[in-house]
Amino acid sequence: xxxxxxxxxxxxxxxxxxVILRCVPISNHLYFYWYRQILGQxxxxxxxxxxxEISEKSEIFDDQFSVxxxxxxxxxxxxxxxxxxxxxxxxxxxGQGHGYTFGSGTRLTVV
Amino acid sequence: xxxxAQPEDQVxxxxxxxxxxxxxxxxxxxxxxxxxxxxxxxxxxxxxxxITGDNLVKGSYGFEAEFNKSQTSFHLKKPSALVSDSALYxxxxxxxxxxxxxxxxxxxxxxxxx
Numbered sequence: 001x002x003x004x005x006x007x008x009x010x011x012x013x014x015x016x017x018x019v020i021l022r023c024v025p026i027s028n029h030l031y032f033y034w035y036r037q038i039l040g041q042x043x044x045x046x047x048x049x050x051x052x053e054i055s056e057k058s059e060i061f062d063d064q065f066s067v068x069x070x071x072x073x074x075x076x077x078x079x080x081x082x083x084x085x086x087x088x089x090x091x092x093x094x095g096q097g098h099g100y101t102f103g104s105g106t107r108l109t110v111v
Numbered sequence: 112x113x114x115x116a117q118p119e120d121q122v123x124x125x126x127x128x129x130x131x132x133x134x135x136x137x138x139x140x141x142x143x144x145x146x147x148x149x150x151x152x153x154x155x156x157x158x159x160x161x162i163t164g165d166n167l168v169k170g171s172y173g174f175e176a177e178f179n180k181s182q183t184s185f186h187l188k189k190p191s192a193l194v195s196d197s198a199l200y201x202x203x204x205x206x207x208x209x210x211x212x213x214x215x216x217x218x219x220x221x222x223x224x225x
Contacts, residue, residue, distance in 0.1 A: 031210060031211060033212055040199070040218075041217070041218070042216070042218060043201060043215040044215075048212050055209075056210040056212065091155060098162045098205075099157070099160070100145070100157070100213060101157075102155040105154045107152075
């Protein structure tokens with residue numbers, strides 16, 4: 001099974017700026033998920049994505065967040081106007097069968 | 112509501128001693144349970160899972176976990192701890208109702224001292 005790769009590994013952005021986090025590869029036949037982990041704390045579900053559609057989202061996933069498949073391979077999480085409290089590790093995960101594979105994460109630092 | 116609880120924020124053990132990291136769950140129906148480990152500044156690494164079958168599940172790096180339906184627990188164990196086992200451990204349960212997302216416990220930091 002192909003690994004789940006996330007880019008960038010670390011991003012620093014100014015408050016109010018837009019950021020795009022990327023996750024590859026992606027397949028039509030799998031569920032994909034985004035999770036967030038504020039430093040050293042609980043891993044929180046953000047959104048699940050299947051067949052080019054959001055299938056479930058959490059309360060955290062408000063209007064500033066969006067997910068897309070811009071070119072059929074990348075799977076992106078966009079944060080439109082970042083806030084200080086968006087600083088966290090963001091993990092993409094692939095679900096298939098009874099298993100899940102997580103990417104290595106993107107550490108987002110909002111200053 | 113479906114949930115996972117890890118009652119201990121931190122577990123301290125001496126190298127060579129057995130370790131247990133506790134996890135209890137609350138789900139409707141039969142649970143799919145997982146353990147992940149996270150080393151500092153790293154991603155989540157899969158250790159083991161319980162779907163069905165034997166209650167004792169063996170996983171990576173010598174870890175095992177015991178599924179106990181009556182106690183709704185899925186404790187992680189290792190007979191002899193290593194200093195390199197020091198990390199943050201997460202228990203998770205699959206949400207069977209919706210899109211199969213994982214619901215994580217709050218994590219337990221394991222410190223193994225030489």
